[in-house]
Amino acid sequence: MEQMLMGAIAAGWLVAGLFFFRFWRQTKDRFFLWFALSFWLEAADRVALSLMTPAAEGSPTIYGLRVVSYGLILLAIWQKNRPRPPGR
Numbered sequence: 001m002e003q004m005l006m007g008a009i010a011a012g013w014l015v016a017g018l019f020f021f022r023f024w025r026q027t028k029d030r031f032f033l034w035f036a037l038s039f040w041l042e043a044a045d046r047v048a049l050s051l052m053t054p055a056a057e058g059s060p061t062i063y064g065l066r067v068v069s070y071g072l073i074l075l076a077i078w079q080k081n082r083p084r085p086p087g088r
Contacts, residue, residue, distance in 0.1 A: 002050075003050045006046050006047070006049060006050035007046075007047075007050065009046050010043045010044075010046035010047050010050070011043075013039050013040070013042040013043035013046060014039070014040065014043040016039045017035075017036045017037070017038075017039035017040040017043065018036070019036075020032045020033075020035040020036035020039065021033070021036040024036060030076070030079060031076045031079065031080045034072045034073070034075055034076035034079070035072075035073065035076055037072055038069045038070070038072040038073050038076075039069075041065055041068060041069040041072070042065075042066070042069050044065060045062060045065040045066055045069065048061065048062060048065070049062055
């Protein structure tokens with residue numbers, strides 16, 4: 001049951017990533033690309049976690065994937081909110 005739920009969560013992350021990727025293709029705004037990559041990393045994180053026996057959420061690999069994923073979200077927000085030079 002736990003693996004089935006992990007698969008459903010991974011599929012949800014994957015779909016959310018595809019949603020943001022579609023917006024990136026339409027607008028070419030890197031904000032959406034960073035979010036898509038972040039959600040895909042979260043999907044990979046859940047797949048990796050479901051393949052571990054027993055599930056070790058404190059594993060450096062799992063923790064590292066999450067740190068990179070959340071870092072991409074912070075990067076996207078920072079890039080979107082930084083001041084732009086006049087005339088652009």
